[in-house]
Amino acid sequence: MTNSIHLLDTPALLLDLTLLENNLDEISAIAKKNQIQWRPHIKTHKSIHIAKMQLAKGACGITVAKLEEAEIMANSGIKDILIAYPISSSQKLTRLRQLTLKATLTIAIDSVEQAKRVNEAFEGEKPITVWLKVNSGLNRCGVDIEEVVEIASVIKRLSNLHFNGIFTHAGHSYAATSIEQIKEIAENEAKVVLEAAKLCEDLGxxxxxxxxxxxPTFKYGAEVEGITEIRxxxxxxxxMCQVGLGVTSTSQCALTVLSSVVSIKRDRIIFDTGSKALSLDQGAHGNKSVVGYGKVINHPKIILARLSEEHGVATFLDKTDLSLTDKVQIIPNxxxxxxxxFDEYFVHRDGEIVDTWQVDARGKMR
Ligand SMILES: Cc1ncc(COP(=O)(O)O)c(C=O)c1O
Incomplete structure (x- = not known):
């Protein structure tokens, strides 16, 4: 009996298992080739199943943004978790302390005041492992290189912190306009981390x-001597943002949204996937090469030109061969x-559904 994705009701989130496996194998191979660790950020998939696949394929642990993501992953048995986010409120520090009973945690430090708060929260407990987040050009969280000595000197006196790592995230690579620029950003990303590490090592x-x-940058940064980990x-x-950057091609995009034609007008097709299925994201940093709100596979002349919440309005050149109720796969931006x-992934191989996996940490932002 066929279990084709085209029998699914829409909108549905589809995950191509072969492509996912290939993508994970490629990252794992890059880490192995450079003899460094791989600590994938799971905010992308928020799935226990995929996190465990990554660990089975050689990841040393996982990275999360939010404490709630860490709680869900730790409750599933995952042991080594970097919370790459500065935590400082007493509410969250209480939860963090409780979570250390279940997993080996590392948290981000990004200011003197936050370091002191974390230190206080761990008074009388086993010291918490902390990594200093440095700013390599994204200008979001992270201390500038000029501030490293000051904060590292303060951390020396905070006996409840076990400080043994430096990390950064070069998210500004998403605004690059060429692979050359991405390589430059990657080199600088690694350089800032190594410089900061040296300053801290000089302090003991x-x-x-x-x-x-x-x-965009990990393949290049992985090759820099001294770097120990990619995330x-x-x-x-x-x-489609990565395709637009030239980092990959559509043939590697594992995630698509299955969408149905709900109406066809003289000059437009309306799909049942609006902003609540595809998001209005066109690239966080103004990625100029992203066209519309996702790519409709096998229909190169269709542009998904605007989204309202439940409607995706596409324009087409000349005429369209799509009819009412037809289904298409859209690669999101x-x-x-x-x-x-979405609540779940419909996992398929060559269009045949082989499994469904929950998006376990969906909406978990606290
Ligand atoms: C701290 C940190 N590490 C790693 C990543 C992963 O970045 P990307 O999704 O570009 O691979 C992010 C993304 O926001 C991040 O904030």
């Missing part, structure tokens, strides 16, 4: 983890936000 800290990672997230799935909009 032992920095064993020197971690970089964004999907790509999106590279598990890829999407930004896979990570789209995965967070």
């Amino acid at each position: 800290h032992q920095i064993t983890h020197k971690s970089i990672g964004s999907t 790509p997230g999106n590279a598990a799935f890829y999407d 930004h896979a990570c936000v789209v995965a967070n909009l």
Whole structure:
């Protein structure tokens, strides 16, 4: 009996298992080739199943953004978790303390005040492992290189912190306009981490983890001598933003949204996938090469030109061969936000559904 994806009701989130496996194998091979660790960011898929696949394929642990993601992953038995986000409120520090009973946690430090708060919260407990987040150009969280000595000196006096890593995220690579520019950003990303690590080592800290990672840059950063770890997230799935950057091709994009034609007008087709299925994301940093709101596979002349919540309005050149109720697969612009909009993945091989996996940490932002 056939179990084709085209029998599914829509909108549905589809995950091509062969492509997912290939993407994970490729990242794993890059880590192995460079003899470094791979700590995937699971905010992309928010799935226990995929996180465990990554660990089975050689990941040393996982990266999360949110404490709630860490709780879900730790409750599933995953042991080694980097929370790459500065935690400082007493509510969250209480939860963090409780979570250390279940998993080996590392958290991000990004200011003197936050370091002191974390230190206080762990008074009388086993010291918590912390990594310093440095800013390599994204200008989001992370201390500038000029501030490293000051914060590392303060951390020396905070006996409840076990400081052994430096990390950064070069998210500004998403605004690059050429692969050359991406390579430059990757080189700088690694350079900032290594410089910061040296400054800390000169103060007597032992920095064993020197971690970089964004999907556009990780392949290049991985090759820099001294870097010990990569943390790509999106590279598990890829999407039209990465295609637009020239980092990958549509043939590697593992995540698609199955969508139906609900209406056809003189000059437009309306699909049942609006912003609540595809998101309005066109690339966080103004990626100029992203056209519309996703790519309709096998229909090169269709442009998904605008989205309202439940409608995706596409324009077409000349005429369309699509009819009412026809189904299409759309590669999203930004896979990570789209995965967070659905309850489950319909996992398929060559269009035949082989499994369904929950998006376990969907909507978990606290
Ligand atoms: C700290 C950190 N590490 C790794 C990543 C993964 O980046 P990407 O999805 O580009 O691979 C992110 C993404 O936001 C991040 O914030």
